[in-house]
Amino acid sequence: MQTATYDPLYLFIDGCWLDAGLRDTAAVVNPATHAVLGRLPLANLSDLDRALRAAGQAFTVWRRTAPAERARILKAGAELMRERSEHIATLMTLEEGKPLAESRDEVLRAADYFEWFAEEARRIDGRVVPANRPGVLQLVKREPIGPVAAFTPWNFPAITPARKLSAALAAGCSVIIKPGEESPATALALARALDDAGLPKGVLQVVFGRPDEVSAHLIASPVIRKVAFTGSMPVGRLLAGRAAAGVKPITLELGGHGPVLVFEDADLEAAAVGGAANRFRGTGQICISSTRFLVQRKVYQQFTERFVAATRALVVGDGLDAATQVGPLANARQLDKMTSLVEDAVLQGARLLTGGHRIDGPGYFFAPTVLADVPLSARIMHEEPFGPIAVLLPFDGLEDALEEANRLPYGLSAYAFTTNARTAIDVADRLEAGMIGVNQYRIVATELPFGGIKESGIGSEGGAEGIHHYLVNKFVSQA
Known part of the structure; x- marks a missing residue:
């Protein structure tokens, strides 16, 4: 069995890596040994407000960034993830417990999502609709919906954040993501790769904390325009209610049997x-x-x-x-x-x-x-x-x-x-x-939609469908 080291843990807000300082912390435990791997800083309300300000400000810049440039940054991030895949996979196995071979596969598939949606960024288009009167130009444009609050669980700490981040960032949205507190280093490693690839300051924030407190504060903020969640049915219902209170669309990927x-x-x-x-x-x-x-x-x-x-x-x-x-x-x-x-x-x-x-x-x-x-x-x-x-x-x-x-x-x-x-x-x-x-059990692929019906969720992630939830229609009629 190999020996391995675990990365220091941070919050990532407005382009800054913030250590515990005076913040509350939570232990991250190796589920195979019960050893404490590290102490995770938990965001306070001031941190969350800073993340919201940064996401709001960065959105005004990122939405105007050319799709080709967004694609270049996401592809560069994907390449860094691949280069660092062995280290990221080891982090995942330490904190989540799955066999190292599964962790390696997950990291590489997470990178594939960023590459896939980098190309989708270049394919966001609209349409010209013939007018029913002369001298009028009618356009339907597809634009980013706005800052996104995303919440992901501990069981797939690379691929689940990747599905949300890749599509939202490709669409031109800024994102605040709260990954699972049990397996934080994996998501932070993805954020590090995107940061090193040149993602502009404030476009992505990674926060951890008390789940109910974080979700309530972020979803209630007028800065947030869209919510995405993967997790259990009971929590999905709760977050859907909070999103509905602000008339905010939500994508849900919930449980299965x-x-x-x-x-x-x-x-x-x-x-x-x-x-x-x-x-x-x-x-x-x-x-x-x-x-x-x-x-x-x-x-x-x-x-x-x-x-x-x-x-x-x-x-x-x-x-x-x-x-x-x-x-x-x-x-x-x-x-x-x-x-x-x-x-x-x-x-x-x-x-x-x-x-x-x-x-x-x-x-x-x-x-x-x-x-x-x-x-x-x-x-x-x-x-x-x-x-x-x-x-x-x-x-x-x-x-x-x-x-x-x-x-x-x-x-x-x-x-x-x-x-x-x-x-x-x-x-x-x-x-x-x-x-x-x-006649097969492998049903997940980057280019295909991932999502359920009934009480297992709303919407799909992955595939050409995955970016649609982060875009809105704008109709322009010009005389």
């Missing part, structure tokens, strides 16, 4: 072995993760055996160890939640096939867990587990599978495995989710 429909004609090896890898990647702390495996009864036992064997073969450990495939949970709260969900499911009649317990020693480790035949009365059939627990259930026909898959208010991701083209078309048409994978 991804169903996987495995039909009797499917490639069971791909569905089961790939499903276990997908479910326990990121220790299950992924909103688009496959959670409920609905398997046609004829192949249910075969699938279960393969899935359990693949789960038991996974190596759990510190993410800095090259052999590790599943890291720790983020914190003690997650450990307690996993224990409670498993105990409740078993009490309700579920079969525990493997795992179901904490792993002794330092760190927030929980054994990858498989529950079979879980009744609807169990909490896990209604709550997003956001941890290393998979649920297996049999179904008889297509209608039964779709009824269970669409039962919950979640609508983020869904998956289906079948070799029947008609079945594939039917499930793609009828699954209620913003993202659907057929």
Whole structure:
């Protein structure tokens, strides 16, 4: 296992890197060892007001910056992220816990978003609309909406901030972002790359603090014109209400409880072995993760055996160890939640096939867990587990599978495995989710929209669609 160092922690406001000073601080803990990595400065109200002033002032400059120049800076930032990817990935593994290979991949994909939206900045266009009277020129222009308040969680500390920052900055918006306090160094490293690439002072601020206090203060400010949030449903509802009070648009990427429909004609090896890898990647702390495996009864036992064997073969450990495939949970709260969900499911009649317990020693480790035949009365059939627990259930026909898959208010991701083209078309048409994978689990790409429907969110990030939320229409009629 390699040794690694952790970066000092700051606030980044108006182009200045601000250390703790007299501010309150919070400990950042390595979830694999319980070691304190550093002390994170928490913004006070004066800091937040300074960030708002800077964002407001910088917006007047950045919005007038030529799209080609915005693109140049974002591309330069992306290149620095790639050059520094090993260091940033190590920071991520130290503070978030995921295996180093996953961290490396995440940093490179975060850089890809900045490069993608750098090009989108050059493609912001409008249209000329023929007038119904002579001598009149009618134009529809697309302009940046204004300063953005963005809030991101701890589980993907590079790619989730990248989706928001790249699109907003490409559109010409200034941004105040509050990443997750559990994994701050990763987001700060992205900001450092953008700063070193020449992003003008004040266009980007990175703040940390008490989440409710920070969100309430920023969203209420008249400076902020747009809100973007990734996180839980309850917090998403709260922030949506605060944004609505100021008639401010909000983009929400919330929770999921991804169903996987495995039909009797499917490639069971791909569905089961790939499903276990997908479910326990990121220790299950992924909103688009496959959670409920609905398997046609004829192949249910075969699938279960393969899935359990693949789960038991996974190596759990510190993410800095090259052999590790599943890291720790983020914190003690997650450990307690996993224990409670498993105990409740078993009490309700579920079969525990493997795992179901904490792993002794330092760190927030929980054994990858498989529950079979879980009744609807169990909490896990209604709550997003956001941890290393998979649920297996049999179904008889297509209608039964779709009824269970669409039962919950979640609508983020869904998956289906079948070799029947008609079945594939039917499930793609009828699954209620913003993202659907057929015969594969990898459904995220820079050039494609990322987002859910129902209570899993509003709007999409990534792809050509991702920049639209940071632009407004202006109609000009000139005689």
